[in-house]
Amino acid sequence: MQTGFAFLEAGSVRSKNTTNIIMKNVLDLFIGAIMYFAVGYSFAYGQPGNRFIGHNYFFATNKDEVMKTKILTLNPQIFSFLLTNKINTQNFTYASWFFQYVFAATASTIVSGAMAERTEFTTYMVYCTFLTGFVYPVIVHWCWTDVGWLQYGTGTGLKYIDYAGSGVVHLTGGTAAFVGAIILGPRIGRFNNDGTVNDLPGHTVTVAALGGFILFVGFMAFNGGSQLTISNPGDGAIVALSIMNTVLGGASGAIVAMLVYKTTDAIRGEDHYWSLLITINGGLTGMVSMCAGCNDMLPWAAVVIGTVAGLAFMTWHHIMLKLRIDDPLDAVAVHLGGGLTGVLLAPIFVVKGLQLAETKEYVGGIIYGKHWLAFQGFGWNLLGAVAIIIWTGVISILLFGSMSLLGVLRVSEEVELKGLDKLKHGEPAYPIESYCDGVPPWSKGKVKQCNIKV
C-alpha cells in the first residue's frame, strides 16, 4: 500500500515536486521500519505495560529473558540485544511486528499528503520518527492491547471497537495531517485574497489512479488481515466478510462522493464534472470507514456506512476549502472524515459487538437494541476518538509548531516556486534532456512524424 500512497501523491502534485513526494514516501517506509522496530512496537505491545504505554521488547528483546541470562546482569536493558542470541522472544513474533509496522507506516504516510509540495525534507523525517516511534504506538497500546485503557474499559465489558484501525491509524494520521496543513499554511497561489480558490491540479491522473487502485487492493488485505489468525474455526468467514464489507463500503463511498460532487456543483450553477479524483478519494474514505467494524457487520450496514463516509468526505473537502486550509490530496478529508465516520458508526451497526462482563453475552449494536451497553459502547468509541484527536493534535501542534517557530518547517518561497525536485534532490522527475523523439538527425524535414488521429 505504500506504493499506492506514493503514486496517489506523485500523481496529485505538480511535476516539479514529484521526486520530493516519492522520496517522502520511501523515507517514511524506511524510517518507520527502524523506529517501529526499535521503540515503536515496544511502546505499543510491550508486555508488561501499564494503561498508558508498554515498556518491553525494545529492539525485539525481552527484558525478562535477558535478565535471566547470567551474562553481565548489570547491563542496561538497551544494550541487551547485543548479548542475547534468542531470536524467539516470548510473546513477540516477527510476523506480528511486521504486520503492525506496515500499519504504522500507513499512519505516517497520510501526513505527507497534506503537507505536500511545501514541507522541508529534514523536518518531515524528524516528524516521521516521532509519529511511528511514539505518537502512534501509544494509541495502539490504548486501543489494541488488553491493558490499554480504551480496551480495558470500565470492567463491565465496555471496550473500544476498532477492528482494523479507523481510529487508531486513520484518525491519527488525519489529525496530524490537519494540524500540519494548518501550521504549514497553503501553497503559494492557492487561495486568493478575494476568497476564490485556485485549482493547482496534479500532473498525471493516470499515476494517481494507479495509486488509487493499488490502495483499493491493499485495503482489502489491510482489513482482511486484521483478523490476525486464519486457522481458528470461523476465521475464514470473518476474513471473507471483512473483505466484502470493505469493497462495499468503498464502492458506496465512491459513488456517493461522485454524485454529490456533480450534483452540488450543478445545483449551484457552476461547472459540474464527474471527477475521477473525487471518486477515488471517496472510495478510499469508504474503505477507511470500514476499518472500524467490517468484521462484524452485515453487508447492508457496510453500504450505509460507506454512503455516510462519502458524504463525510465531501463535507470535509468543503470545510477545508472554507477554512482556507490547503490539502493537496484531500488527505484530511479522507482519513479524518472517514476515520471519524468509522469509529462513530461501527458501534451502531455491529452484529456481535460488546460482550457483557458477567454473562458473556454479545449485545450487538445500537440498532439491535438489546442492552444499554451498546449505547455506552457508542459513547466509549466517541471518547476514544476524542482522546486520539487530542493526543495526536497536541503532540503535532507541539512538534510542528516548534519547527515552524524555528523556521525549518516550510521551504523558502524561491524553492517552492522553482520546484523542490531540482533544488532539494538534484533529480527532476522528468529531466528534459532525457526526452527525445527518436528521429535520425539526417532526416530532418524529410521524414514526417507518424501522427495518430485522436
Place this chain on the structure above:
Amino acid sequence: MFIFFMQCGFAFLEAGSVRSSNTVNILMKNTLDVFVGSLSFFAFGYPFAYGRPGNSFIGHNNFFGANVQYFEKSVIANNQTLGGYETSSSYFANFFFQYVFAATAATVVSGAVAERADFSCYIIYSFTITGFIYPVGAHWVWSPDGWLNTGAGTGLSMQDYAGSCVVHVCGGMAALAGAKILGPRLGRFSDDGLDKPIPGHSVPLVSLGAFILLVGFLCFNGASIQRISKNGDGLEVSLSVTNTILSGSAAGLSSMLTHRVHSMVKGKGKYWSLLMTINGGLTGMVASCAGCNDIAPWAALLTGSVAGVVFVFARQFVLWLKIDDPLDAISVHLFGGTVGTLAAPILAIRGQTINGVSVGGPIYGGGVDAWRGVGWSLVGLFSIGLWSGLCCFTLFTTLDMVGLMRIPKSVEESGIDMQKHGEHAYPETFVRIIDDRPETPRKNKVVKRNVASALVDKSLPAITTSAWDGQHPSEAGSSTNGCIEDPTRLSPSTAYNRK
C-alpha cells in the same frame, strides 16, 4: 509468483532510468529475458542446477524435463519408476521457484547494458546465463551434490540462504563484464574523463519499479525456506522478512546520508537523492539475502547500514573505472551481494552444522569452526565471482568480436525505439515540449532540441496546464518543467556532435 512480479519491478526501474527514446527497447529486453529464460532454464538450466544424480560441479539429468514423474505414482500403471530415477513430484513447483531466481540474475545485466546493447546479443546472453552460468553456481551452493554445499572434504557448507552470492554476485559480475566490454554510452564521459550523467526520463517510473522490488524482495527472502509446515518454519520466515525490511531500510537511510555528505564534501551541492535512497535500499535487501534467516534483527540493521555506505562508494569506484552503468546495477548487486555473503556467516546465530549440531556463529561462541565457515563463504564468493566473470567475459568478448554486441552509432544517437521496434514509447500526440526560450547563437549550429524543430505538427494541441509549469504563475506558457538545463546537452545527437 510475487517474485515473478519482481520482473515487472525491474522493468519499470529500467524503463524510468533510460531516456524516453529507448524505453520500448529496455522493456522489450526485460520481457524477452523472462520468456527466453524460462525456455532455457527448463531445458538446460534446472537440470544443470538440480538434476540428480549430478557430480559436484554440475547436474546431469532431467534435460528438457526428462525422467520426471509427471503424475503421482498411483496414476501410472504398474507403479513403474521412470528410467530408474525417481524424481520428486514437486519438480514443477521447485522448477518455477528456481526459475524466478534465475530470471532475477539474468535481468540484472539488462540494466548495465541499457541503451546500447544489441538485441540479438542480449538474447544469446540471456539464454546462456539462465541455461548455464547461473545454474552451475546454483548447483555448487544449493544442490545436495554441489561442492560448496557438501564442503569438498572440509565438512563446511556455504551459507547463502536466498542467493546473495548465487544470484546477485553472479548477475553483478555478468553486468560488470558486459558493461566493461560494451563500453560507455555516447557522450557519457567527455574526452578529458569528466563524468557527464545522462539522467533517466521518469523518476516516478523508477520509484514504481523500486517499490515493486521492495515488496518482491520480502517474498524473495521469505519464501526461500521453501516449505511452511515444519515446526519453526513460521518463525524462520517471519524473521527473514523482518530482517529484509530492516536491512533495506537501514541501507536506504545510510546511502541517502552518505551521498548527501559525500556530495557536500565534493562540492556538488547538498541533495537528498531519491535514486540513491532507493538503490541503497535495494542494496541492503540484496545484502540481507544470504543470512536473513539466521541473523538477529540488530545484525540486519548493521548489514544494511554497511551495505548502504558500500553502495555509494562502489558507485564512485565504478565511475572511476570509467564503466557506464545506467542503473548502478553493478554497485547494487555485485557489491551488495559481496557484503551479504561475508556478513551472513560473521553475524550468524546458528552458523555451521558440524556432525548435525549447530556450532553457532563467531559472535555466539562458534569458535574456530565458525571462522572456517566464514572462510568457506569467502571461497564460495571468489569461486562464483570468478566463474561468472570468466564465462561472461568470454561470452561478451566473443560477441564483440563477431560484431553483434553493440548497436550502430546512428541508432544509438537517435534512439533505438523507432528504429528497432517501430514504436514510440511516448507518441508525439501525447507529449510535445514547447521551447519558447529565445535561441541563443551558437558556433556549431547544433540543433537545440529535436522536438522543437520543423518536424513537429503544429496542429497538435500544446500542453499548457499549470501542472506541468515550472515557472512562476506569471510566466505561464513555457512548459520547460522547471528545469533550466544546458541547451547543448539535450539529445544524444548533440552529445555526439559535441567536441
